[in-house]
Amino acid sequence: MNPHCSRCNRIVYPTEKVNCLDKYWHKGCFNCEVCNKTLTMTNYKGFEKRPYCNVHYPRAGFTPVADTPENIRLKQQTMLQSQVHYREEFEKQKGKAFSVVTDTPELQRLKRTQDQISNIKYHEEFEKSKSTHHPQSNPTPASQNYHHDPTPEPVRQAAAAPPPSAVKRYRAVYDYAAADEDEVSFMEDDVIVDVQLIDEGWMYGRVERTGQLGMLPANYVEAI
Incomplete structure (x- = not known):
């Protein structure tokens, strides 16, 4: 069939x-x-x-389970067991070092902010110390002087009225461009006259070729 x-x-x-x-x-x-x-x-x-x-x-999806008295009892028992385990772990960890906290995005952001604040404070303290202290630099040993600059940058120092020099004529050994209004520019082999010494680094004189009068670095000229 x-x-x-x-x-x-x-x-x-x-x-x-x-x-x-x-x-x-x-x-x-x-x-x-x-x-x-x-x-x-x-x-x-x-x-x-x-x-x-x-x-x-x-x-097939998850089927919700109704809260029957038996399910409620099991749920409460599970919670009690979890609390007991929590107390046991807490007692074990008492007196021990704290565990390392995971770097969450929020903690990383706070850490970067604190680093930026620390850098700002460091630079502020550094600038304050520079304005109040002027330590003298140690001379470089001859064995470490690998590069010789024939035209060293002069360090200008303030001084009182310059005393007259016994030698009044100098010859320029390097070119020099004035950096301030009270300085004078000159070229190599220019003759400097009416020279007055200020200190070991600077002097006062007139360029014979241009007639300009002003400050000039002492290590750029030599006595005639």
Whole structure:
């Protein structure tokens, strides 16, 4: 006796019979329960003895469990056990060093802010110390003087009225460009006259070629 189709409830003959999910189907009736797509034995998915395509196959979700008296009792017992374990761990950790805190994004931001504040304070203290202290630099040993600059930058120091010099004529050995309004510029081999020494680094004189009068570095000239 031929069975009936599970879809159309008509007789299914052997030439068009599909035996699947413990039921019999016509080949044309074996389709998806949602989109009615015709299925085969290789691409169907069964759920509760119903055929579905891969797209509309029901995904089983979590079923909420009602809070029965037994579930409530188990929940309370679990909480009590957790508190007991917490107290045990707390007692074990008492007196020990604190654990390292993980660097969360908020802690990293606070750390960067503190570093910036520390850098600002450091530079402020450094500038204050520079304005109040002027330590003399140690001379460089001859063995470490790897580079000799023929035109060293002069260090100008304030001084009182310059005394007259015994030697009044000097010759420039380097070119010099005035850096301040009270200084004088000159070129190599210029003659400096009416010279007055101020200190070991600076002198006062007039360039004979230009007639300009002013301050000039002593290590840029030599006595004639």
